[in-house]
Amino acid sequence: MAAQTGFIFANATVITMDDARRVISDGAVAVVGDSIAAVGKTADVVARFPNLAVHDYSRHIIAPGLIDTHVHQSQAFFRGVGERNERSDSFHEWLYRLTLPMEGAMTPADGAASASLCILEMLKSGTTSFLECMTSENHGFDGIAQVCVDSGIRAALGKVVMDVPAAYRDKVGWPMSAWFDPQETIAATLAAHDKWDGAANGRIQVWFGCRTADDSANPDLYRQVARIAKERGMRLTIHHSELASDNAYARSLGYRSHMEYGVDLGIVGPNAVLAHCTAADAEDVQLLAKAGASVSTNAANNAVSAWGPTPVVDMLAAGVNVALGCDGTAGDANMDLLRDLRVVCQIARTHSKNRNSLRAETVLEMATIHGAQALGIADKVGSLEVGKRADLITIDTDVPHLTPIWNPVATMVFAAQGADVHTVVVDGKVIVRDHQILTMDEEAIVADARRRMPEIAARANVPAMRPRWPVL
Numbered sequence: 001m002a003a004q005t006g007f008i009f010a011n012a013t014v015i016t017m018d019d020a021r022r023v024i025s026d027g028a029v030a031v032v033g034d035s036i037a038a039v040g041k042t043a044d045v046v047a048r049f050p051n052l053a054v055h056d057y058s059r060h061i062i063a064p065g066l067i068d069t070h071v072h073q074s075q076a077f078f079r080g081v082g083e084r085n086e087r088s089d090s091f092h093e094w095l096y097r098l099t100l101p102m103e104g105a106m107t108p109a110d111g112a113a114s115a116s117l118c119i120l121e122m123l124k125s126g127t128t129s130f131l132e133c134m135t136s137e138n139h140g141f142d143g144i145a146q147v148c149v150d151s152g153i154r155a156a157l158g159k160v161v162m163d164v165p166a167a168y169r170d171k172v173g174w175p176m177s178a179w180f181d182p183q184e185t186i187a188a189t190l191a192a193h194d195k196w197d198g199a200a201n202g203r204i205q206v207w208f209g210c211r212t213a214d215d216s217a218n219p220d221l222y223r224q225v226a227r228i229a230k231e232r233g234m235r236l237t238i239h240h241s242e243l244a245s246d247n248a249y250a251r252s253l254g255y256r257s258h259m260e261y262g263v264d265l266g267i268v269g270p271n272a273v274l275a276h277c278t279a280a281d282a283e284d285v286q287l288l289a290k291a292g293a294s295v296s297t298n299a300a301n302n303a304v305s306a307w308g309p310t311p312v313v314d315m316l317a318a319g320v321n322v323a324l325g326c327d328g329t330a331g332d333a334n335m336d337l338l339r340d341l342r343v344v345c346q347i348a349r350t351h352s353k354n355r356n357s358l359r360a361e362t363v364l365e366m367a368t369i370h371g372a373q374a375l376g377i378a379d380k381v382g383s384l385e386v387g388k389r390a391d392l393i394t395i396d397t398d399v400p401h402l403t404p405i406w407n408p409v410a411t412m413v414f415a416a417q418g419a420d421v422h423t424v425v426v427d428g429k430v431i432v433r434d435h436q437i438l439t440m441d442e443e444a445i446v447a448d449a450r451r452r453m454p455e456i457a458a459r460a461n462v463p464a465m466r467p468r469w470p471v472l
């Protein structure tokens with residue numbers, strides 16, 4: 001099954017996500033090198049490539065690899081901490097007393113270990129590409145990029161840029177271990193871009209990873225980032241229009257909304273992925289469509305945080321490119337993007353009281369081709385088409401909860417879960433087979449995470465993680 005010679009996955013139901021959105025029963029995908037050489041009926045594909053090894057994927061769905069457009073790898077060690085402590089009852093307590101101090105206490109070795117855990121989870125549950133929102137200075141960019149290269153995943157790494165003014169740091173008690181000099185964060189981002197962007201056959205991108213443009217940030221930094229990104233053809237991601245307080249802050253500066261403020265800063269444009277946008281109103285949606293920015297809706301995570309829904313249906317109707325993201329596990333608790341497919345649909349339908357407001361087919365577009373557009377790589381991935389890179393997953397449907405299948409897209413969206421992902425291919429290379437990761441040492445990564453977490457919590461001096469119920 002070596003990537004150089006290629007292989008055929010045959011006898012499956014192939015959801016192509018091509019322009020015609022063809023779904024091929026008794027279908028096959030031929031992979032040669034890093035790319036897709038054929039997609040079609042099994043008999044035709046096998047006849048055209050008689051020298052390729054044929055692997056039987058009967059009762060599997062083959063689909064494009066999933067694309068997660070909002071990830072915090074550094075929170076992989078803090079899984080579920082949002083529900084483990086009374087401090088989590090307030091967002092700011094969660095952020096400033098738990099998450100940021102622990103992120104600040106991490107070393108480059110912790111950063112690579114955390115990235116390994118996160119990427120392991122993503123690959124095993126079918127995510128083949130992701131956008132990391134904020135790789136911090138102390139997490140060691142080189143080590144994390146190397147984990148991406150070695151694991152085989154496709155990654156857009158947002159390197160953090162930040163400028164938290166002293167007055168704000170004092171006001172909230174910002175942990176200084178998680179603060180970095182603004183110009184140094186920009187210089188480090190550009191150095192990382194020079195070193196890693198385009199590495200590993202183009203699997204690695206380096207982006208600007210911005211926090212948020214609220215009163216905790218210096219707007220001049222974002223104007224500078226927007227300018228440099230434009231000059232260098234770089235992309236950026238930022239949390240935007242997330243909370244009612246974002247809009248209140250923008251209004252205090254004389255803007256109608258946070259979205260209008262973002263447009264003025266230059267960070268809401270075609271090279272941007274905006275996370276959340278849960279506080280965007282109808283006028284903001286029109287602004288977004290005009291600006292050409294992509295949105296990453298983090299449905300499950302935002303539901304847990306009680307942010308309210310991203311107006312996904314209105315955005316899609318306005319022509320905004322909306323993709324999906326799991327966000328960090330410190331709030332919600334896992335990186336299973338298949339889970340988010342149904343959650344975003346459930347939330348949209350609950351909110352609209354209209355079962356046709358968001359169809360399964362549209363949701364799968366969000367997780368694949370829209371994600372590829374958000375990452376600026378729709379010419380390479382996001383669908384199974386000849387000439388594109390071979391990023392694909394198979395779902396073993398020979399299990400009770402995926403039987404029977406009337407509409408394979410609906411089965412993926414409403415019934416499948418990450419653990420059903422059987423095989424994962426990225427850039428023509430088999431990364432996961434029979435649910436087993438081939439490129440990483442799963443046992444060592446999980447054991448390492450268990451060992452490091454209490455050490456990080458101790459260094460961060462965070463309060464004891466007390467569940468709400470007594471543990472005897």
Ligand SMILES: [Zn+2]
Pocket residue numbers: 070072133239275327328
């Ligand atoms: Zn985030």
